[in-house]
Amino acid sequence: MLKTTLGYATALWSLTYGALGIYWTAGGSSYPFAPVVDDHRTASLLEGAPVGVVGPGMVVLGLLGAVVAVLMTRRSSGRVFLGFAVTMAVLLALVIPDYTPLAMLALSPALVMFAFTGVPGAQDGVGDILYWHRVNILIIFVGGLLWAATAVSYHRRLRNACASCGRDDRPPRAWQTPEGALRWGRRAVLIAVVANIPYEFTRVAWYFGWELGITHEFHQMMVDTPGMLEMGLAMATLGIGGSILTHGLVHRWGEVYPRWIWFKAGRRVPPLLALIPASIVAVVLIPAGLMNIRLPGDNAGSEWGLALPGTLWVVWGAALGAATYAYYLRRRTTCRRCGRGAPEAAVLTSRSGALVGRNSE
Numbered sequence: 001m002l003k004t005t006l007g008y009a010t011a012l013w014s015l016t017y018g019a020l021g022i023y024w025t026a027g028g029s030s031y032p033f034a035p036v037v038d039d040h041r042t043a044s045l046l047e048g049a050p051v052g053v054v055g056p057g058m059v060v061l062g063l064l065g066a067v068v069a070v071l072m073t074r075r076s077s078g079r080v081f082l083g084f085a086v087t088m089a090v091l092l093a094l095v096i097p098d099y100t101p102l103a104m105l106a107l108s109p110a111l112v113m114f115a116f117t118g119v120p121g122a123q124d125g126v127g128d129i130l131y132w133h134r135v136n137i138l139i140i141f142v143g144g145l146l147w148a149a150t151a152v153s154y155h156r157r158l159r160n161a162c163a164s165c166g167r168d169d170r171p172p173r174a175w176q177t178p179e180g181a182l183r184w185g186r187r188a189v190l191i192a193v194v195a196n197i198p199y200e201f202t203r204v205a206w207y208f209g210w211e212l213g214i215t216h217e218f219h220q221m222m223v224d225t226p227g228m229l230e231m232g233l234a235m236a237t238l239g240i241g242g243s244i245l246t247h248g249l250v251h252r253w254g255e256v257y258p259r260w261i262w263f264k265a266g267r268r269v270p271p272l273l274a275l276i277p278a279s280i281v282a283v284v285l286i287p288a289g290l291m292n293i294r295l296p297g298d299n300a301g302s303e304w305g306l307a308l309p310g311t312l313w314v315v316w317g318a319a320l321g322a323a324t325y326a327y328y329l330r331r332r333t334t335c336r337r338c339g340r341g342a343p344e345a346a347v348l349t350s351r352s353g354a355l356v357g358r359n360s361e
Helices: 002-025 051-074 079-095 100-117 132-158 178-195 197-207 216-224 228-249 271-294 304-311 313-331
Strands: none
Touching: 002 051, 002 132, 051 079, 051 132, 079 132, 079 271, 100 132, 100 271, 132 271, 178 197, 178 228, 178 313, 197 228, 197 304, 216 228, 228 271, 228 313, 271 304, 271 313, 304 313
16 A cells, blocks of 8 residues: 555656646746746756756656656566666755755754744745745655655565565575674764764854854855854754764664653663654755765865865765664564564664664564
């Protein structure tokens, strides 16, 4: 049921954008990549691209994608469809978007509050933050996630694996065992934490007046812009907090609530409590990092601090995704759907001696 719903949702998304491609190619309004005022521009790969090029491409990929998604849902027809789905997922979720998914995730609490209190400053409501160019980026990003989920589901069917947990009748490889996943998961956590240090360090430095990686003029502009330095400090603080939480993917307190959380101390941490937020953050970091790779221009030498630290978000996102997958492999137990999963997997302990978990897929 989930496979069918997912496949048809992906087909509907592709069909909708294919139809919009026809509309925009024919001269329809609200083409989302058209040149706009600087305040409403995005850093998408397609920003400013002519409709005569993008529109027909949307028509072909959208209508073809709708057909492919339906066929992937109804039958297993080889790896050509899988390659198409993976390509669409990478293109839509990672390559075309910019920092918008990451920014919306970081600002989501404030956006909820602004919906009731109004946006402070000169901006005219939430519409000045969620304008069409940005909303389109978010819709494209969601489309990429749909294609990624469709690809995973289809790949499991090709392998005759369980649609729920992805396991088949073959014994797990060494790297897929809880012990193996803990070993390489630790390395992934280390890489994820180190990758964001340059960004955190530069933003904190700017707040305290050290013009690291930027010109004096640019720093003065930030000083003169209310809230700009504070926003950079807040993003650095979020990054530091995220790095601390990342350690929970390989430490005891990521599996069993520590004593200082007195109302849950000693109880098992539900795996999804870590898996869902870590997966989301890992995915949104990569397009933001790729955007920063495209940004450096003529002033890259004197203002390297603006974009260079952000390019490492690609590494951060990939390493965080790997660490999250390792955490999943260690904490998954017997699948309710297929019954696979050795009973002892439910009582394997981490290096700290904590129960990995007894949840079922």
